[in-house]
Amino acid sequence: MSEIERHQHITPRGGEGWAVRTAGSERASKIFQTRVEAIDYARELAVKHKVCMVVHDEGGQFEEFECDPEFRNKHVRKDTEGWAVIAEGGEEVSQIFRTKGSAMAYAYDMATKHDVCTLVHGKDGKIQSKTCPPEGHPGILDVFRMKLKI
Numbered sequence: 001m002s003e004i005e006r007h008q009h010i011t012p013r014g015g016e017g018w019a020v021r022t023a024g025s026e027r028a029s030k031i032f033q034t035r036v037e038a039i040d041y042a043r044e045l046a047v048k049h050k051v052c053m054v055v056h057d058e059g060g061q062f063e064e065f066e067c068d069p070e071f072r073n074k075h076v077r078k079d080t081e082g083w084a085v086i087a088e089g090g091e092e093v094s095q096i097f098r099t100k101g102s103a104m105a106y107a108y109d110m111a112t113k114h115d116v117c118t119l120v121h122g123k124d125g126k127i128q129s130k131t132c133p134p135e136g137h138p139g140i141l142d143v144f145r146m147k148l149k150i
Contacts, residue, residue, distance in 0.1 A: 007052045008042040010035065011060055020045070023054075073117040073132075074107040076100065077125070085110070088119075 007023040018038035019028035029045075032038040039055060043066065046053040052067035073088040083103035084093045094110070097103040104120055108131065111118040117132035 006049050007054055008045045008049075009054045009056065010038045010042050011056045012058050073119060074111045075119045075121060076103045076107050077121045078123045 008029075009021045009023060011019050011021060013019045013028070013031060016031075018032045018035045020030050020032070020038050020042045021028050030038075030041060032041065035055075039053070042053045042055075045051075046066070052065050054065045055063050057063040072090070074094075075086045075088060077084050077086060079093065079096055082096050082098045083100045084096050085103050085107045086093055095103075095106060097106065100120075104118070107118045107120075111131070117130055119127050120129045122128045
């Protein structure tokens with residue numbers, strides 16, 4: 001089973017507590033009386049395995065998720081020092097590059113490794129391009145820009 005397939009889901013157990021399940025598994029790895037206990041346990045597993053924790057509401061619908069920064073979409077944004085690569089949902093900068101192309105290449109490599117998307121922002125902050133699996137590669141213009149390091 002790959003890392004991506006081990007996301008931990010917290011789901012209601014028909015009024016009998018909360019189950020923590022590994023994605024794709026029918027069986028719960030553990031049952032808890034409260035949702036908070038289930039979330040704490042699933043968070044520990046998610047951190048240990050570097051995957052996401054997916055929380056469902058009482059009706060079983062997706063409510064929220066929490067992922068290790070490595071497993072979040074990668075954003076390339078203009079920074080005062082150059083071009084920054086930032087994990088989605090956070091402001092912590094992974095790395096800063098002098099050129100946009102270098103930042104894009106790094107973000108793309110990280111995103112490909114963890115099966116997440118790469119989003120490239122322009123100087124104005126608006127998203128210019130988005131590359132996600134299963135496409136598996138940036139558009140031809142993005143590749144050209146990376147090679148030219150613009």
